[in-house]
Amino acid sequence: MIADYQSAYPDPIVLCVGDEVTIEDRESEWSGWIWCATAEGKSGWVPADYIRRSGHNGMALRDYDASELTVTKGERLAILDEACGWYRCRTEDGRLGWVPKQNVQPVRKT
Numbered sequence: 001m002i003a004d005y006q007s008a009y010p011d012p013i014v015l016c017v018g019d020e021v022t023i024e025d026r027e028s029e030w031s032g033w034i035w036c037a038t039a040e041g042k043s044g045w046v047p048a049d050y051i052r053r054s055g056h057n058g059m060a061l062r063d064y065d066a067s068e069l070t071v072t073k074g075e076r077l078a079i080l081d082e083a084c085g086w087y088r089c090r091t092e093d094g095r096l097g098w099v100p101k102q103n104v105q106p107v108r109k110t
Helices: none
Strands: 020-024 033-038 043-047 051-054 057-060 077-083 086-091 096-100
Touching (some): 020 051
Antiparallel strands (some): 020 033, 020 057, 051 057, 086 096
């Protein structure tokens, strides 16, 4: 980590393949994300590529957990996935979640 990051969403949306969502048009500082809500009332940002959209309805094309990590500068992370300016990471103590790419400096293993 090259900069601290504080999670902004303590109760994240979680989707499984095939879950149906309602899509709301919202402005985001991050390109490629859409705001989705489940029938149970959970809502959050989801990468647009993860949803098959039809108007204001959609269906999850893959499993997704919007959990973000609260991390500090100098913390080591394993990068697991990348989407729309964010990395999905695992901390050394096993926590999983998303962190903005701008806060992370990847290191190549030698």
